[in-house]
Amino acid sequence: MKAVVYEENGQIVLTDRPMPEILDERDAIVQVTLTTICSSDIHVKHGAVPRAVPGTILGHEFVGRVVETGSAVKKIKPGDRVAVNVETFCGECFFCKRGFVNNCTDEHGGWALGCRIDGGQAGYARIPFADNGLTVIPDNVTDEQALFNGDILSTGYWAAKIGEIRPADTVAVIGAGPTGLCTMLCARLYTPARIIAIDTDEYRLNLAKEKGLADITLVPGREDIEGKIRELTDGRGADTVFEVAGGKDTFQTAWKIARPNAVVVIVAMYEEVQTLPLPDMYGKNLVFKTGGVDGSYCQEIMDLTACGKLDAGFLITHRCRLDEIMEAYEVFENKKDHVIKYAVTP
Template identity: 75%
Template sequence: MSKKTMKAVVYKHTGTVALEERPLPGLMDSRDAVIKVTLTTICSSDIHIKHGAVPRAIPGTILGHEFVGIVDQVGNDVKRFKPGDRVAVNVETFCGECFFCKRGYVNNCTDEHGGWALGCRIDGGQAEYVRVPFADNGITHIPDDVTDEDALFTGDILSTGYWGASLAEIKPADTVAVIGAGPTGLCTLMCAGLYGPARVIAIDISDERLELAKKQGLADIILNPLKQDVVQEVLRLTEGRGADAVLEAAGGKDTFQTAWKIARPNAVVCVVAMYEEAQVIPLPDMYGKNLVFKTGGVDASCCGEIMELIRAGRLNTSCLITHRTTLEHIMEAYDIFENKKDHVIKYAVNIE
């Protein structure tokens, strides 16, 4: 690298992010890799950080945790990658050796920089270059026949949908309900379909996003709570029982309550969403439903499997990319994405 600075999106403080010049990153540990970012995107979690809803986020950090690129440098202890490799980067960094990592709970890695650190507590990938700790664990090879856009969501929202669908214990012939048809909800719908449910119900307040889910074959039935009584409709569709598995990917004011109400007794309710406000579990109201709740940050440890499913055509996120721009214009993209303008689902931000 001949130059010494790069453009990067920085979380300044609550309410403010800005495109700035920052120093180029370098290796800080023998297990690090430096990645030349080729394509990045904006995530709802970036908006949560901007709003001050992620207490662990550190002002002054470069945002971005969903991106792909080319390996530029590797530390001496990086064994699986070399300069020139095309890679997708995991939302989480994890040591692979602690109690939680050995059990697959990589979001809870006990290393100082473990769990969701990139773009939150350490500099992330809305930049020209990024340092990735524990590179052998945190990056995934992109096959030659998979494009950058195909692979862009591997490390975050696809991992979130994949993780949520696995937690929900979906069985063949189940009725599955997914609340939220935004980017994460659409990925959750895709991944729920891998388990062979008989019927998938998508629930959202946007008819446009619901129609996209149905048109893409991700949902069999679409429900809008602004127009229908969702609880009664799900009960009607399931002979009064409720859904066999419910995945909550919206994080709205009332969506958690909807989730447990539409679940049948003994169902799994999996909370995929990140909330900006505390939620209430009304135990007396749900007494006797014997529900199992599963929640937490994504354990994004299956990126290799996800990449193979992308390569095989089993997971196709092309419908999510509605907008494209460059890093130079990313602040305009933030405004459009945060305020849901111009029918936006996701941006592909090219790093020139």
């Protein structure tokens, strides 16, 4: 089968790889029907993910149809349409039992697919702990609507959940890329008074406003972000800030625009060390929440999608076949042609 493989720092290739096989009784084999490219794949490509293993098939955000299951798989059966969780997790360790599946202590726990074990930018993929890592797609949900269930929509849902948003709050989201847009989409579930989207890409900001995800949009460099947010909040600052950009100075912006006693959720994956300037923020009494997504809510997200409360299908701006994916990588990495997300068909 064709597959996108991370060969070494800076190099990925589309090549032939053998079909995956059941290696453990808890595995399932999924025929990939739709996959996509994530910014995390770009981080892997450039060596910014230390745990990434050269020779691994990329891709951790995909949907498909189950073709085979191991003898211990009980919830999933061949023929099921499924969305794949970005994380693999045993469900039995200390962290899994507390919902912190990103920290699963199994050797393949946490983000393994497309990083440490073969992922879904291919015709087929092996899914460890299939009962935990696969969510059945209802008949009334399309592959495109379900495509982001296990990764960026899970990230936005997790971020909004830990953000402690209360009705009538002011929420600021730094970064209107795919994950930032999903964070806004999920923050809406908590009925804030307004969501402020901050980004340098006006096309993405306009999309956020057009889709009802943001009430106010601000462009750094053109507007005084701190001053504007104080003006909008009677001088206080935002009640919850989501940092989803991972830019050179966006972490500093995040704490500066937060009101005293606010929650700042760090969703972004940084490529460089960030500084926490405690003397400068003394007295603000901020709560910082950080880390990788705990993909524990895939069924909730699927249920919300099925009843029309969540739909991230609008993020798909480009479509291609797997044999065209190298060109798609170039477009996605360089943010050409107003790309948000690709839908790639093997």
